[in-house]
Amino acid sequence: MTEFGPLNWTILIVYILANLLLGYVISKKVSTADDFYLGQKQTPWWAIGISVLATYVSAMTFLGAPAWAYKDGLSVIAIHLNYPPVIIVVITFFFPFFYNAGCASIYEYQEKRFGKKARALVSGIWLISQTMSSAAVLYATSIVLSFITGIPEIAGIIIVTIIALIYTVMGGITAVIWTDVIQSGILLLGAGIIMYALLDSSTVPVMDSLAQLKAQGKTSPLNFDFDLSNVTTVWSGIFAMSLYHITVYGTNQMMVQRTLAAKNIGDAKKSYLLMGFLAFFVYFFFIIMGILFYNHYQGQPFENENTIILKFAAEYGMPGLMGIIASAVMAASMSSLDSAFNSLSTVSTLDFYKKYFKPNESDDHYLNVSRWFTVFWAAIIIVPAIMYHLYSTGSILEVLSKVGSYFVGAQLGMFGLGFFSKHASERGLLVGTLVGVIAVAYTAIYTDVAWPWYAAIGAFVNVVVTIIASIAIDGKQAEYSPYSIKGQVKAFADSGSPTTENGWNLVPGKVDKVCYALFGFFVFTLIFLFSFELFI
Template sequence: MMFSSLDWGIVLVFIVTNLAMGWVLGRGVKTAREFNVGSGKTPWWAIGVSVVATYISALSFLGAPAWAYSDGLAALAIHLNYPIVILLVTAFFLPFFYNSGVASIYEYQERRFGTTSRAVMSAIFLVTQGLSTGAILYATALVLKFITGIPIPWAIVAITVLALIYTTMGGMLAVIWTDVFQAVILFGGAIVIMIALILLMPEPIADVLGNLKAAGRLSAIDTTLDANVPTTIWSGLIGMTLFHVTVYGANQMMVQRTLGARSIGDAKKSYLLMGYAAFPVYFLFFFIGVLAWGYYQGRPFDNTNEIILQFALDSGVPGLLGVLAAAVLAASMSTLSSAFNSMATASVIDFYERYFRKGASDAHYLAATRIMTLFWGGVIIIPAILYANSSGSILEVLSKIGSYFVGAKLGMYGLGFFSKHTTERGLLVGVFIGFVVIWAVATTTAIAWPWYCLIGGGATMGVGWVASRLLTGRQGEWSPYSIPGQRARFSVSGAPTSVDGWSTVPGRIDAKSLWLVVYLAATILGLVALEYLA
């Protein structure tokens, strides 16, 4: 299958623009901190768009429509929770990390518990991020193979090299600003695909929506009280809320860019943008999949991840295949660049600087971070090739994989924030038992994966607290890195408890963030209305 000259022109302009931005932004990077978190002058909206673009990857562009093609809008329920997630993350996580001035968020674990906890958390991040980034690489390689016939392994290498070039040159500044450019391409491409589907339907869109409703494809609110069903509103608002709290609050890749914001208020506003933007973005991708089901009248596909690619080919619209290719590349590269940068940062700060080369010059650590960026780019190629054996929705596959690890993150931060008596020895016992419990649940029961975070996190916290009491006994005072400890520190030190109307104290919810709750209620009502009014 060959691209037209118009298609190739669209993709070439996209690639050249990314490389040019990386080169221009990279000229201003002089220190390791600038490479890791940026200049400290980046506007909040750019950071916010970068957060959105990073998580809305090629997995969403291909995987969400594939998932909706199979299950309708039901899977959208697990993405309803972002307003609650962002409310919790901005209140409990961001103030800890921003106030500390760290570049690696896992330094918190060392200050709260000890060096081993920090290493464990950072290692979990590197493993889980490597697996998820590999899936993103595969998704993008699938596009190139479909369009050009390039074998998936070669396509994976080509995409990796492209993302590595501008990430290695520009660091976090290049990541953020190329994310902004890529977000425009990504969401613009998705809107073009949706409009093309509506205009090219074999029958009037009103009739299509009626058929979709009759087939149950527009039902996003499932109130079934069955833990074996993965896409109920309860799994979305409870289980997946905890899952996504760890994704946005305890994930180096997501938090790292906010550490270079101008103020704590800017850091929080950048995340609030995600709280409001996530639902309409995911709705767009899932609705595309539902419309594709109407367009193809439920025709089965060998690989549902190729549905949108097949539509771009079948539509015959000039340049649509090029727009889709650029959009998927944008979705992928926004996440790849963030992953490479954050994994390199964690590797150097949490391991290399701490255990292998203490006290070296800033120039040395800058060079080491760039080398580690290249290293992780090479490593991630391996799981990407392994994903080629998957034919189901890659978004669903990745979500299931991630659910095995998030319980440990949730437990470690939950105990760190709210437990007085938990110590490192007990915590590590809890983490180990938490993994055992999740393995047992996954292999011996039919409980759906969105509940794994709650189960694993609960086991980690319960066992960790009991083991701490047995191994080290009661603690006399709250840790200064717990929520009560932080509040006590602010009251004694006289440090400002707010800046420009935004709280600097961990555990305090900003009044401006409460509008997210209203927004959540409106989205649920909107989905109910869609089903009954279509």
């Protein structure tokens, strides 16, 4: 612990105090439960967009992406090719339903479309999956604190939880967003310094390093293998992981909730579009860093691959660098944890407590309950984080993605059926979701199919079984639900309501013009990657 040094401790402590101070300042503006969930709907779209990006990048990318690329090479980028089409789908089909309803919990949609049981089911599935994902974030951060400062990993898990909990309880979603903006800056600063140091310490020019890596098969970004047991193929990235990420960005309360704090639907969409245009560059940066580490260390094995970036920073010896890296990883971690705490609290309060236990209490009561639920979930998340510490040694980014893939198929199927199916009923949906989860569990345990395909398998089984069960139990429906895509189109036409707001579509299924530019960017990234290895 003494090796960390006074300068590094000063940097880390100042960073922590700055987050707590910001949470305290913002807490002065939180006087209602809606303020806690949605702020005052005055947050700039760019801040929300940075918060969305920072939340998903997190400590898993800072540590896990270089670790994963160290092992599997540039082909890991395939998993992250799909953000442009994913964002197009989400802002076209999902956002209009959520934003027009003016709800704080996106799972309210399931009740309107199907019923109370469907809402409780999807909310429960999300609470479980988000708890496991957030625990992985905590575990990743504990690795950093232990490696850099000497603090035991379990103690690190508890410390980071308490810090993120304090400012989230005080400031709600507004504190989450603005601390994420600051934390993203710290994260990029730390990553930039590491990349500079990596290039500076190399004895050969970067192009020569890439040429050496090419000879070792580490620079091939596009793997067209049709083997379903292979994780990092183009097919798993573009098709299977597109479904996975549609669920992450379209049906995940943690991701969507901050966009509901935007001033209008246009700002909500712009915040996600920022993610669509920037995510590729962020992941490409960290993955390139990972293969350069492979060349730097000549492919030597590590007991825990997630510590590669930390080992290099320690060896480089720049004064204050370890303090910046510790702050960067804590920033990445807390940008995910604060979002999780706030959204877990929101869903617990609105979808369960208010819905089933205390439906007619005062606004002050729900604000207090939301804060107590925040504390509750922070305590719960510590348990699986310790389990990750005890049993996980691979890339934490891959671990997190794999854990999440067990649940996303069920969520995607439920929303997809709500949007597009005419005959899906609540009772049929409950049957289909159960069978879908069983199908994913069977695939995971008894086959060698790679985890990116779990979402596709779960969603497909859910949709097919739900439609069959719905018709068998409740019969065919005479018309589409008002909360389906076709139902919404008809409702707008019948009411004569405006279909756009400041040039942005309000009707689900209507594509905004900027989406065509985003799709063009997607094509550009494919061409760029296809050409990358040719020019090394």
